[in-house]
Amino acid sequence: xxxxxxxxxxxxxxxxxxxxxxxxxxxxxxxxxxxxxxxxxxxxxxxxxxxxxxxxxxxxxxxxxxxxxxxxxxxxxxxxxxxxxxxxxxxxxxxxxxxxxxxxxxxxxxxxxxxxxxxxxxxxxxxxxxxxxxxxxxxxxxxxxxxxxxxxxxxxxxxxxxxxxxxxxxxxxxxxxxxxxxxxxxxxxxxxxxxxxxxxxxxxxxxxxxxxxxxxxxxxxxxxxxxxxxxxxxxxxxxxxxxxxxxxxxxxxxxxxxxxxxxxxxxxxxxxxxxxxxxxxxxxxxxxxxxxxxxxxxxxxxxxxxxxxxxxxxxxxxxxxxxxxxxxxxxxxxxxxxxxxxxxxxxxxxxxxxxxxxxxxxxxxxxxxxxxxxxxx
Ligand SMILES: Cc1cc2nc3c(=O)[nH]c(=O)nc-3n(C[C@H](O)[C@H](O)[C@H](O)COP(=O)(O)OP(=O)(O)OC[C@H]3O[C@@H](n4cnc5c(N)ncnc54)[C@H](O)[C@@H]3O)c2cc1C
Numbered sequence: 001x002x003x004x005x006x007x008x009x010x011x012x013x014x015x016x017x018x019x020x021x022x023x024x025x026x027x028x029x030x031x032x033x034x035x036x037x038x039x040x041x042x043x044x045x046x047x048x049x050x051x052x053x054x055x056x057x058x059x060x061x062x063x064x065x066x067x068x069x070x071x072x073x074x075x076x077x078x079x080x081x082x083x084x085x086x087x088x089x090x091x092x093x094x095x096x097x098x099x100x101x102x103x104x105x106x107x108x109x110x111x112x113x114x115x116x117x118x119x120x121x122x123x124x125x126x127x128x129x130x131x132x133x134x135x136x137x138x139x140x141x142x143x144x145x146x147x148x149x150x151x152x153x154x155x156x157x158x159x160x161x162x163x164x165x166x167x168x169x170x171x172x173x174x175x176x177x178x179x180x181x182x183x184x185x186x187x188x189x190x191x192x193x194x195x196x197x198x199x200x201x202x203x204x205x206x207x208x209x210x211x212x213x214x215x216x217x218x219x220x221x222x223x224x225x226x227x228x229x230x231x232x233x234x235x236x237x238x239x240x241x242x243x244x245x246x247x248x249x250x251x252x253x254x255x256x257x258x259x260x261x262x263x264x265x266x267x268x269x270x271x272x273x274x275x276x277x278x279x280x281x282x283x284x285x286x287x288x289x290x291x292x293x294x295x296x297x298x299x300x301x302x303x304x305x306x307x308x309x310x311x312x313x314x315x316x317x318x319x320x321x322x323x324x325x326x327x328x329x330x331x332x333x334x335x336x337x338x339x340x341x342x343x344x345x346x347x348x349x350x351x352x353x354x355x356x357x358x359x360x361x362x363x364x365x366x367x368x369x370x371x372x373x374x375x376x377x
């Protein structure tokens with residue numbers, strides 16, 4: 001078993017780190033203050049070809065795969081987890097088109113998405129409960145060669161900036177049959193409505209979508225009619241969970257780095273607090289969590305790159321890393337003493353961001369349900 005990254009992967013990490021430090025870091029304060037997506041950040045991601053990572057080369061992408069994506073999200077999340085989140089859900093939105101789209105759909109959508117000329121998302125969650133997607137109330141009705149869609153989605157990342165949205169809807173004549181459709185933002189009947197004001201990940205956009213007698217042709221149906229739940233869950237199970245793992249590793253790393261810096265600079269009793277056993281104990285716990293999280297993350301990503309099933313491995317990694325990111329953020333705030341309560345210090349942001357990592361792509365409770373099912377099967 002080889003635990004080392006290839007030379008190309010190390011070079012890619014270096015480039016992703018430099019990109020995050022040079023292009024994203026100067027914009028973090030503005031994103032925090034406004035709670036809005038920064039256009040310059042979207043442009044920079046597109047120019048750096050970050051949107052093209054998992055799109056196959058024949059459709060204008062880089063085809064670098066999921067280990068590279070994990071590296072990119074980890075490095076971007078270390079500086080701005082809001083930006084990592086935007087990028088993660090972008091890839092989630094296109095994954096179903098890459099895996100289940102027909103040739104015409106791939107040729108139509110993927111090249112523009114790879115260039116970042118169009119942005120993507122996926123919309124599954126509804127007010128009736130994200131953990132129970134089968135309770136969804138968004139429906140479609142067949143009308144000749146068309147489908148009429150009605151309903152509402154909530155908590156959707158990139159809701160107000162996405163041009164291409166893959167959505168899950170239920171057959172209004174059969175509550176067990178779901179289908180996935182590709183929606184374009186300028187289709188009559190589609191609207192991005194309420195925009196959320198989140199406590200963390202403030203530089204990425206989350207909001208609601210509504211569909212009112214939205215009429216789409218059968219060209220917009222993704223995969224087979226009635227097989228939509230499998231399509232949506234397949235993308236969320238590996239790309240969605242994996243993306244949140246990359247975001248969580250970024251937060252863990254940022255917490256550890258900020259804590260080491262502060263602990264070396266803060267002098268108490270005539271010496272840096274990094275020499276106190278209680279501080280060292282917290283730093284050690286953060287390091288153990290980060291190393292363990294990275295092993296889980298990259299093992300799952302390597303399975304995914306080999307085309308093997310990785311949903312269960314990503315459930316373990318998502319549960320572990322998102323919980324570990326919250327632990328790391330709490331310890332980082334504690335290490336900072338009173339300064340950990342002051343917004344000038346980034347650890348307050350890491351704490352807020354760490355709590356937003358949990359629900360997306362399935363809560364920790366749901367990850368444990370998935371893991372228990374795996375163990376018991
Ligand atoms: C920042 C952010 C971005 C998001 N982006 C997207 C997106 O782009 N697209 C999208 O479709 N969705 C998105 N979501 C939605 C996310 O997937 C849901 O929030 C998540 O699935 C949980 O659904 P819910 O919020 O309705 O909570 P609920 O499902 O109502 O859960 C409430 C509580 O009940 C617990 N619970 C539920 N079922 C069980 C069970 N079987 N066993 C034990 N406990 C259980 C949960 O763990 C939770 O504690 C996003 C959410 C957030 C916060």
